[in-house]
Amino acid sequence: MNAKLAVLFFLLTVGMAMPILLGIRSIPDIQLPNLHTGYQPEQPIPYSHRLHAGVLNIDCQYCHSGADQGRHATVPSLDTCWNCHKTVAGRTKTAKESIAKLREAYMSGEGVEWKRVHNNPDFVYFNHQTHVRIAKYIDADGNISDGVDCQYCHGDMAKNGVAKQQEQLAMGFCINCHRDQNERHETANLPARAPVSACDACHR
Amino acid sequence: MEIQTQNDDFSDMPAELRQEAEQVSKSRRDFMKVTGMAAMGAVIAGCTAEDRIVKPLVNKPEGITPGVAYQYASTCQGCSANCGTLMKVRDGRPVKIEGNNLSPINGKHRGLNMDAPKAGALCAVGQAQLWTLYNPDRLQGPRHKEDGEVEWSKLDAAASAAVKGGKVVLLTGTISGSSANAVIGKLKAKGAHHVSYDAVSRYSIAKAHADTHGKSAVPRYRFAEATVVVTFDADFLGTWISPVEHARDWATQRDLKFGRDSMSRLVAFEARMSLTGANADERHRIKDSERGAVLVELANKLGANLGAAGKHSVPADVIEKLADELKSAGKRGLVVTGSRDVREQKLCNWINHTLGAYGTTLDLAAASHQKLGNDEDLARLLKDMEAGSVSTLIVWGCNPVYDLPDGEKFKELMGKVSNTIAITLRADETASECTWLAASDDALESWNDFEPVKGLHTLAQPGVRRLWDTRNGYSCLLKWMDDADKNKEYRDVLKAHWEANVLNGQSWGSAVEMGFVDRSAANSKTQPDFRPAGMGDAKAAGSVADTGALEVTVYESYNLRDGRHAVNGWLQEMADPMVRVSWTNLALMSPTTMEAQGVAEGDIVEVSADVDGRKASCKVPVMRQPGQAEGTVAISLGYGRTKAGPIVHGRGKEEDAVDPDLLAEGVYRIGGNAFPLMGTTAVGGSISKTGDSIRLAKISKHDSQEGRPILKQTSLEEWKKKPNAGNDQELPSADFTIWPKWEYKGHKWGMTVDLNACIGCGACQVACSVENNVPIVGKEEVWRRREMHWVRIDAYYEDDSPFDGNLTKNENPEVGFQPMMCQHCENAPCETVCPVIATSHSEEGLNVQAYNRCIGTRYCANNCPYKVRRFNWFRYEHHNLTMNLALNPDLVVRSRGVMEKCSMCAQRIYEGKRNAALNNEDVKDGNIQTACAQTCPTDAIMFGDRNDAKSTVARLEKDPRNYAVLAEINTRPAVTYLTKVRNRPAKKSELALEHDAHAHEEH
Amino acid sequence: MGHVYSPLRKPLVDGDKSMHDITHDVCRSIEGKPTALWWYGFLVSAAVLGVFLVVTGWTLYEGIGVWGLNKTVGWGFDITNFVFWVGIGHAGTLISAVLHLFRQKWRTSINRSAEAMTLFAVVCAGLFPLIHMGRLWIGFLWVAPYPNLRGPLWVNFRSPLLWDVFAISTYLTISAVFWYIGLIPDLATVRDRAKHWARKLFYGTLAQGWNGSVRNWNHYEKAYMIFAGLATPLVFSVHSIVSMDFATSVIPGWHTTIFPPYFVAGAIFSGFGMVLTLLLIARKTMRLESYITLDHLESMGKVIILTGSMVGLAYGTEFFIAWYSGSIYESFAFINRATGPFAWSYWIMVSCNVISPQTLWFRKLRRNPWFLFILSIFVNIGMWFERFVIIVTSLHRDYLPSSWSYYYPTTIEVLELVGSFGLFFFLFFLFVRVMPAVAFGEVKGVLKMGKNYDPTGASAKKHVPHDDKPAEGTPEVSHA
């Protein structure tokens, strides 16, 4: 076989293999279909994040007060709602009805059975405190901020009325961020706060 | 960890929550609802996202965040030693019990490194107490023998009437608490009698001291002070009086780390192989009937003139040498005996007195209150009952029908008592004979107080709201005797009593936070004088005739103790650490005796004897036990309960294979009851085959290490000459590798196990199971070798005789214990072979297993040289829903078909790191502890960061005794061991190595 | 240009068969009504397959715990069966491909069924690693490296078990392709003989419009050679890779460098054993004595004695190395094999695999079908036990004596082994009923082989040229 042919073969082979490899490479960037993204169940009380977090600009952790204290961000207990709504009666008809429902649930002690929107599977351990209070988030430009923004994982809740899952929250979502952050922590010389990307961080 | 909670129980919860919870009826399902509300993250059911409901509290109590665990101090009531505990309470339910690091009984310095934070030790029984709390088989409300469930008011009315007239007797176990005794005192003031007894009695010690020292008390033994300990059948590392305390103290004298170079000596004379005997430097096998004679001879050698001792099998020079050792130890010597014969105890007292040990190694002034039973009172009670003079009997916290040698007779006599009331956790053998059954709270849901040692007052507080319609026993008594406090919560009664009598101005809050108040400094230091006259006929103990018959020895089992833990699945499955056969007790015999008796392992035999003129027998399977005295058969107590109820494990209900007929009648029984065979002195008996046999659920089938360098050991002498004695195996360099090595930049977790300290008790095993949601699987599965324990204790019988395919033939072997958990190898063979990367190495040096990635090829387990991986052969679940409340929510329950293994308590590591980060500091050595290291009574297991040069683990890596098991296959484990050093003359095999080394040096 | 037919060659096809006779003989069995014997065999194997399905279903429903495995012995019957069946699956491709490359024309009468046997054996083999997974329902998917929601988590290419996934699936695919390519011309013949429309459609689809064009034969011949060339190293690689499951581990008794050749020899040994078993049955029941002659049997007998002795040598080598290594673990593992609690399995293995084939040194026995049949059964049993010995005896007593244990197989496991034979024979009976069991296209090509055979040997030097061209100097070749 002459040299020209050899070069031709090599180029052909690589030519055939490269698109396949590049195809694989681009896959993590394509959002594979996921059952949960866009999940927005009907809630017993159509609580509007757009109104409370958006228009009224209430801090997330005013209600989800567990987020910096422990594993669960916690759905607020009814007394948190009632704190304001004993005086705030609502303007629109829907609002009035909803607040009436809340009043009923609180006064009777029945409570409200919300539908859980963000569900990690049982085999995933996730700790809000670690992310909200302990972690440092370093963006692509190297700016360090305390804690990961709620929006990073939950999307902009103020965009929605009733809570909706906006990000995929599958393992790829988590681990890619962990690994990026790990590198950036190394660069920023913050190794002690680098997120762990070992399996046992979440699976234990 | 520090106790970071409010100083109170849930009765101080905000009124709203309390109100709300009270509205809910107390049935089990409603209980689930309450906790479900409290636990925001608790997964109720369902696997699709659409089904998950989250129901927040209506009013959130201040200071409690869902999903965050809080620690509450309390007192362990697993046995009468009353160790201090910390309950880890999460979302209103205890999920783990650990030793209280501050408790004088069981607090310990971690790794004996005085700078490190302290941890609290606890034995396996203490660790397993959650089972009792959540087991729904206990009484869920008051009952009448015939009418079944009744209202409390009805029971109260009947009991109040009964307490008023006639001779009222309250029969209990040891009750030491100040407030508790105050309540009982009130009852006594109304004319009632209080009789307390211990199923496994130590009354002989108190009685002997009453004669020889004029004080009827059990002294507090201080093994930490002793340099020479001689034990005659006292299993102080296993079950005797206060085992955790004794083990912790004893181990401080066995420590050769960080420059210490002296060790205490332990010499054991015993019939059966006990945990203490297994840890002895020198062990002699004697029958129970020879014990007195050896004691007499030892006393004679120490200067007593008691006349010639009876016949025994111990060579005279051994005793001579021992006497010399004791003499030179002087007041640092200690002789103890577990005998129920007062005369033998007196001989002991004489020896200890002669050595001058009172005040140093044993303290009669600050006496132990851990065994207060009075056998004479009990005997009187039996007589009174026989005579029919007892009109009302209240049985509380004891089970005489089961655990008296003549329980049948007690049952009969109960018929002569007109009113029988039981304050009880379950309808056990005694309670089910009583007319009224007052359902009592579990130890973890009630207030109580104790005084385990004179001056040390401890508190027990509830970790959970009552699960069912039960009541504190003291409240019952107060109600029935129509006391002024009858409508108060017992907590308030207790608080008032403590404020008046115990606290001395200290705040109640701090006492609750600490869990105890130590007033022992006020104890008198003067020991009572020895009264030679009190010795009486003690020397007669030396001439007990050996009848030549098979001697029956019964002993308290490590796991079930006197039988009160017979329904505890964790303890049933862990098995007695010496015997290591789960789910039954056994007739243990030495191989030679077995041959002589013509029985084989697994044969069910009937052991019968005449005990104090009474015919007694017990049906159990046979098991060989090397090291047991010839001509003896040993059976453990605590098994053979008939009214304990079934145990439900991962495969369903456990059933007794010994007696299927009983099962057909609905009686669940595991093993045989050996209490009837318990006598004061040696019991001669016989065994006969029943013709049946069972497959024994052995945890380990092979006891010899086949000369392999796995558990390395040496003698103190050799170690002093050469610090790496026994650990001088030549290994190829581990640094050569064709691959670049991985670097561990941050933490690099590791563990060191001091084999010198490990006594093989198995506390780590149960602690691990509770912490890590490890299932129990039952007899059949254990027989198949499928027990799930993440950490196992390998016991190797040291033996020079050649391999015979099964067990050692040596009749008096040395035993070594080696905890074996995942070694977290740097070059882990398991990781390479997993096709789906379910197991890989973390950047902190741990071998991690992602259960949800595992597809269950079992290749990793096959390729593990240490065989520490556990496969979920079936779906092991808690068939009782309330048992799920004992699960640790910080890690998953593994489904069937996946491999699991020790994770070095990843959840605790992350928690520790989180806590350090919250305080903006680095992780301090000792702040993160695995469950096994935390509870280890002797600090044999130490955990830490190998990259932190100051950590215990990193420092011990440089110890010449440090070695990795199977280092020659270059797995580079993160778990290393320290050579076991025995304080006895070197054996030939050990010397040989030494000479080789010298030869090398000369060249 | 023409053929020279050597008088030294014995005919490969006995009897005076024409090409059409061959077509007819072979197609008869798939065209006519099935015989009672076929029905009997088919139904029995279907019943056994049913048992397999039931017990396997139970295993999946209840968990791997229904087997007798434990924490020490994590593999037992499951992987033993796997390796056993993979081994069986070797002879087919070997006979077909290697003998094709070596121009061994005697292969033609047996290669088709041998290939089919390979295929079915590999199907049986492939099932066991699947069933043995604790979580088959996700495991079968997760061993494939496909893009997923887990981000950068793929599979572990260091794991021999993953190599197995690739090796077995490649082997199955290539064997199937090889088999199918070989079938196409024969299927065309069957198609052209078919009367019923359904048969026409079925065979027509499979034959893909093959019409015997020499332009196609041109490509076909090359392609077939390529497949033979690809399949040959594949045969050796598959069992080498299977052996690496053990050889790359750290367990004494597994951690052995001679495993790849040892396993390949064993595989060929067991494969020929199974081929022999099947051929002898087929020969008798389907009256194929003319095509499967005593000479064929003798050749196979020789292969068996060769590979059997190689296996014996490997056993000896293992012992020698165990002693020579000086490793206490290694030497104990082998002493334990021969004298430990599983010694019975070891000695079954040795007597079946090493001792019994030595009888084949006698020509009389090599040419005795009944003796060969019994021997082949012994070989099958012995080779199953070889895998059992390697897997179980090495595992049950490895490094730490505290973990030593025994392995009591359960009925379920035994039934799964038996049931896998049901699957194998079910497929095989289906095959002989549906596909031409003899590659008659190829047999026709060797029909003239040995037609000048002179048993007296008198004409050894006297070549009889068939056509006008002399064939001096090429007496031994079958074609010019």
Place this chain on the structure above:
Amino acid sequence: MPKEKNKFFLGVFTDEDDVKPATQACADADFTFHDVFAPYEVHGLDRAMGLSQSKITWVTFLCGLMGTTIALGGMSYVSWWDWPLNIGGKSPFPLPAFIPVTFELTVLIGGVCTMMGLFALCRIFPGKKARLFHPRVTDDRFVIVIEVDEDFDEAKCREIFTRHNAEEMKLVDHDYAADPADAEASVEGGAA
């Protein structure tokens, strides 16, 4: 294929030892072969027809090479580029461990592509109707099909065929196809 549809002249033979020289003779006579048909692979017949070596080897070689590249590239990507995990303390790029899968994928992709290449080169596919020039061409008959073009000399061809013991000779239309159902009849005929 020629644009204008030629007629075919075909000769049927019963023995490969006849058909091979006959083909050779036709080739020597510069006849244009439509094709030659044989029930089994007759070695050398293609050469006699004047066909050159099959190009299918290139398919195998190239696709095999592609398999190697995909295997090595994919494994390097997965174990080294995408997420280098510490597995058993081994290198993230353990080349020796890649050998088995590389080999298998080479063979697999090479083999499967060869099969597809064969089908493509032979222009066969499932559902294609086979065009037969003799009912028993897939059983025991050999057929030489000569295109009747300007070079064709029927007399010479008949002479060649007869010389080589042709069983049958005929001139057929370009769309001629034998019906396999006639096979039985021709068997009887042939036998007679």
